[in-house]
C-alpha cells in the first residue's frame with residue numbers, strides 16, 4: 110500500500126520540515142543499502158587507525174584490544190576502509206553470504 | 207493619518223520597507239527595480255535606517271543572503287525584476303519550503319529573449335508554483351499598503367511574499383501616496399519573533415534530506431499551510447482597514463453587480479480597463495471588470511463569488527505560456543470554473559507584452575470579442591492580441 114510508505118504523518122512535521130531535535134542523524138540507518146561488508150583479519154591488522162580516519166560514516170570504534178571494529182548499522186559498504194588499509198587487513202565480502 | 211505626498215512609487219515602497227524596520231536588505235540592481243534598493247541603500251548610508259545592506263554579486267546571492275538572514279529570525283527584504291528573478295530561481299523554492307518570511311518586491315519586466323526592459327508578467331509567472339504568497343498592486347498607494355501587508359502576512363503565515371508592481375508603468379510614476387504614521391506601522395508590523403530559527407543556544411536543523419518516505423508528507427504540509435495562509439491574509443487586510451479605512455480584498459470587482467461580460471486582469475492596466483468599462487456602460491453595455499490582487503494562494507471562493515452571473519469572461523494575460531492551452535491566468539480561471547456549476551464562456555487574450563500599450567480602445571475591442579463568445583464558439587483557446595500580421 111503506497112500510504113504505508115510514509116515515515117510520519119504530515120501533520121506531525123515541524124514547519125519547513127525542520128529537525129527540532131539536534132543530532133538525531135545518529136538514528137538514521139545508512140547501513141541498509143550495503144552490498145559488500147568489510148571483514149577484518151585481526152592477524153594482519155597493525156591497529157594504525159587508517160580505517161577509522163577514512164570511513165565517511167564514522168563506522169569504526171576502537172575496542173579494548175585496540176582493534177577498530179565496524180558498526181554495520183551505519184556501514185554503507187563503500188569499501189574505502191579496505192582500499193586504504195595499509196596491510197590489506199580488510200576484505201569486502203558480498204552480503205547475504 | 208500620514209500626509210499625502212507626491213512620490214515616485216519606487217521611493218515610497220522603499221520608505222514603507224524602512225518603516226517596517228527591516229534588518230537585512232540584500233539586492234542586486236536591475237531595471238526597473240533599481241530605485242527601490244537604491245533608495246534603501248541611501249537610507250542605510252545616511253543612518254536613517256538601522257539595517258544591514260548586503261550588496262551582493264548576483265540575485266542568486268541576494269536571495270541566498272535573505273534566506274540565511276531570515277533563518278536567523280530577522281526581517282529581510284529584496285527586490286528584483288526579469289532576469290534577476292530567474293537567477294534567484296532555485297532559491298525561491300527553498301525560501302518557501304523553509305517557511306521563511308522574506309519579502310520581495312518584483313518590478314515586473316519581460317524576460318529575454320528578445321531582450322526587453324519593459325513591463326509584462328512573464329517574470330513572475332515563472333515562479334507561479336514556487337510556494338510564495340503573491341500579490342499584485344494596481345497603483346502607488348496600493349503598492350505601499352501591500353508592503354505593510356506583506357510583512358504582516360509573511361511573519362504570521364511563515365511564508366515569503368512577492369509583491370508585484372508593473373515595471374515603469376507603476377514603479378516609475380509619481381503619485382500622491384500616504385505613508386502610514388510610524389506608530390501605526392509599529393502596531394501593524396510588530397517586532398518579528400520566530401519560533402524556529404538558527405540559534406546556537408537552541409540548535410535545530412534546516413534543509414534535511416527528504417527521502418521518499420518523507421518528501422510527500424513535507425509537500426502536503428507545505429501546501430496545506432499555504433492554503434491556510436488565506437485566513438491570515440484576509441485578517442491582515444481587515445486589520446488594515448480598521449487602522450486606515452482602506453479596504454483590500456483578494457479580488458477587486460468593478461461594476462460587476464449586473465455585469466454579463468467581464469474582463470479579468472492583474473496589475474496596473476486595470477485603470478485603463480475601468481475607463482473602457484465606463485465607456486461601454488454609457489452605451490448601455492453591461493460590462494464589468496475583475497482584478498486579481500491575490501494570485502497565490504488563489505482565492506477560489508472569492509473569485510467564484512466575484513464573477514456573479516456573467517455569461518462570458520475575457521481573461522487578459524500578460525505572459526505567454528508557450529505551447530499551453532492558455533495564458534497562466536486563463537488556465538487558472540478555466541480550471542477554477544470547471545469545478546463549479548457556473549460555466550460562463552471563457553476567452554483568453556495575451557496582451558501588453560514587453561510594455562506594449564493596451565489602450566481604452568483595445569479594451570473596448572477585447573470586451574467586444576468577449577461578447578462574441580456568448581453566441582459563437584471561440585475559434586481559439588487563447589489569442590495573442592494586437593499582433594501585426
Ligand code: SF4
Pocket residue numbers: 149153154155156157158159160161177193194195196197198199
Ligand atoms: S586500516 Fe587496516 S591495519 Fe589499520 S587499523 Fe584498520 S584494519 Fe587495522
Ligand code: SF4
Pocket residue numbers: 147163164165166167168169179183184185186187188189190191
Ligand atoms: S565500507 Fe565504507 S562505510 Fe563501511 S566501514 Fe568501510 S569505509 Fe566505512
